Amino acid sequence: MIPNKAAIIDMGTNTFHLLLVELYEDRFHTIYKEKIPVKIGQGGISQNLIHPDAQKRAFHTLKHFRSLIDGESIKSVFAFATSAVRNAENGPAFVREIKESFGISVNVIDGNEEAQMIYEGIRFSGSLNGQTALMMDIGGGSVEFIIGTANEAFWRKSFEIGGQRMLDLFHYHDPIHSEEVDNLTAYLKENLFELQEAVDLYRPTALVGASGTFDTLTDIYYHTLKLQKTKNQQVFQLPRKSFDEIADKLLTLNKEERLKIPGMIPMRVDMIVVASCLIKFILQMVPVDVLTCSNFALKEGAIAQLMGKHSLAPAVSR
Structure with a gap:
């Protein structure tokens, strides 16, 4: 028997998410959701530590989440x-x-x-068609x-090359220098060879990005069209040409200028530059005309599992 009400807390490296839901057999209803840029990786992730300041932000946020959970x-x-x-x-x-x-x-x-929970979330969103x-989910x-x-998922893998790590390693100047972009690209080529092998083997013809950076990129795109996203929509399309225009622009702007872009949110303004470089790199492997963006990710994957909608076929991890 699934609980009628549940709270999901996704303690990501950059953002903590809270999702309060009512669960039904075939759907869920969101009571409340909130995301807070705790940045738990800031100041310590490269040393494999949670910095004391990051711990304080985490505890402050969890105290707030606890009161909301108890309130419901x-x-x-x-x-x-x-x-x-x-x-x-110190984890x-x-x-x-x-x-x-x-x-x-x-x-x-x-x-x-x-990776499996992210897959559950993406398929729950309806982002996947016959292809x-x-x-990908950039944490x-x-x-x-x-x-x-x-x-089914044929292959899945997690790589410890997230946005905060890429920032610490490569993004020293603002705007980012072309040499830093070149160094980042070389780093991705070296660290993602297993992904390249999997792409060569399974030959995917679509690219689906989950939440986070992809949400912000589609927000920026929708602003250029003077359109509003609807609350009930989980899947968005971002034309490759529009992504390239946005990404190229991001590489030329400093933080203050990026913040002025309609659709940009402050919690994404730092990592979106290196994240866009990563997406550009992936598009060389899977050259699609349209990027599909799912605003369901790990926390919705947890809900899918609670509701028994998870994949029955175990994915192969190599």
Whole structure:
């Protein structure tokens, strides 16, 4: 029996998400959702540590989330932590303190589980059609790639090359220097050879991006069209030509100028430059005319699993 009400907490490296839902057998209703740029990876991710300032921001946010959960009298709380926490030497102590202080048990998921939950979220959104798609989710700590269809995932893998890591390694100047872009591209080529092998094997013909950076890119695109996204829409299309125009522009602007772009939100303004470089790199592997953007990702994948809509076929991870 699925709980009638549930709270999902996605403790990402850049953003903490809270989703309060009513669950039904064939659908869910969102009671409340919120995202806060905790930036738990800031100042420590390159040293495999959660910085004390980041811990303070995390605890402050979780206290706020706890009060919202209690306000809805929700007993079923599902909290997930990803790259920054799973790689941090002080991650276990951090998780214990969350349990002691807020009564929230955090499930620190590995990269394979994270990729699977993202796949569940993407397929739940209705983003997948008959084509074999390369799916990607750009987090602050890791990037997940899945190759599959609406029926099954053929291959999935998590790479610890997320936005905060790329920022720390390559984005020293603002606007970013062309040499830094070249160094980042060389780094991606070196670190994503397994993805290239999987693309060569399965030959995906569609590219689906989950949440985060892709949400912001489509927001910017919709502003150029003077259109509003509808609340009930989970899937958006971003023409390749429009993505290229937006990405090329982002590479020439500093932070203050990027913030002025209609559709830009402050929590994405730093990572969107290196994230756009990553998408450009992926488009060399899968040269599509249109990018499909799903605003369902890990937390909706958790809901899909709660509702029993998860994939029955285990994906192969190589």
